[in-house]
Amino acid sequence: MESYTGRRAYQIASSYRARGVPVVMGGFHPSLCPDEVAEHAEAVVIGEAEESWPLLLDDFRHGKLEKFYRATGRPSLERLTPNRSIFRGKRYLSVGLVEAGRGCHFKCDFCAVQTVFKASQTRRPVDAIISELKAVKDARKLIFFVDDNITSNLAQAKEFLRALIPLKLRWVSQASINAAHDEEFLDLMTRSGCKGVLIGFESLNPENLAAMNKTFNLSRGGFDKALANLRRHQIRIYGTFVFGYDGDTAEGFDPTVEFALDHGFYI
Numbered sequence: 001m002e003s004y005t006g007r008r009a010y011q012i013a014s015s016y017r018a019r020g021v022p023v024v025m026g027g028f029h030p031s032l033c034p035d036e037v038a039e040h041a042e043a044v045v046i047g048e049a050e051e052s053w054p055l056l057l058d059d060f061r062h063g064k065l066e067k068f069y070r071a072t073g074r075p076s077l078e079r080l081t082p083n084r085s086i087f088r089g090k091r092y093l094s095v096g097l098v099e100a101g102r103g104c105h106f107k108c109d110f111c112a113v114q115t116v117f118k119a120s121q122t123r124r125p126v127d128a129i130i131s132e133l134k135a136v137k138d139a140r141k142l143i144f145f146v147d148d149n150i151t152s153n154l155a156q157a158k159e160f161l162r163a164l165i166p167l168k169l170r171w172v173s174q175a176s177i178n179a180a181h182d183e184e185f186l187d188l189m190t191r192s193g194c195k196g197v198l199i200g201f202e203s204l205n206p207e208n209l210a211a212m213n214k215t216f217n218l219s220r221g222g223f224d225k226a227l228a229n230l231r232r233h234q235i236r237i238y239g240t241f242v243f244g245y246d247g248d249t250a251e252g253f254d255p256t257v258e259f260a261l262d263h264g265f266y267i
Contacts (some may be wrong), residue, residue, distance in 0.1 A: 023042055038067055050075035051072075056069050077102065095143075099124065100124055101149075101152065103117035154185060161189060177217050181221075231264075236266035241256055
């Protein structure tokens with residue numbers, strides 16, 4: 001559950017609770033606002049669930065469900081094995097969702113990811129990800145690596161991309177703009193089948209970027225240089241922006257739209 005889905009999540013929870021069905025909530029919003037969420041659920045999972053979820057289920061079986069289950073640290077992702085059998089026979093989009101790493105080492109002021117994960121990233125072993133990809137691979141499928149920032153650790157990411165090349169995938173993910181200045185990384189992205197990445201540009205106002213703790217967006221030639229590099233490697237861009245900082249005015253919208261159009265963002 002995220003903050004923008006909260007109202008609907010509470011409505012669904014109320015419907016189930018009215019029928020006597022216990023409700024558990026977890027995710028970014030419950031991790032950051034557990035007391036509020038606790039008014040709408042029998043139990044709240046705070047932080048990552050890999051270690052607390054089995055405990056919650058055991059407590060439920062024995063009739064002693066607690067109100068809060070709080071992760072004490074960052075769990076290992078080594079044994080993360082999603083069960084996709086529940087999707088069989090259902091007409092979902094032909095997109096394979098795979099997690100290679102979780103979290104991000106950047107400390108962008110507005111971001112729930114760095115707040116919940118304390119500006120750190122954990123990654124799965126490369127061989128485990130490759131095994132999962134082979135199991136979900138389909139010639140029609142686009143793979144979406146759901147990582148918060150697939151480029152958070154460039155050295156580890158490069159090792160991962162090298163292992164992807166033989167699989168001949170088509171994939172997309174989310175990345176930070178610093179990767180656009182690493183030629184080796186850009187080459188590996190293209191060779192491993194990258195078709196596009198989401199990049200948070202956030203603002204064209206340097207004062208806003210400083211307030212966001214995101215001045216690295218303007219390093220090494222800034223947006224123009226980074227986008228030229230990405231275009232050269234034929235990587236499409238899903239550009240995102242944040243409005244509402246103290247340095248924003250109504251006059252800031254049009255130049256941002258023009259910037260996106262001038263650079264031909266895919267989304």
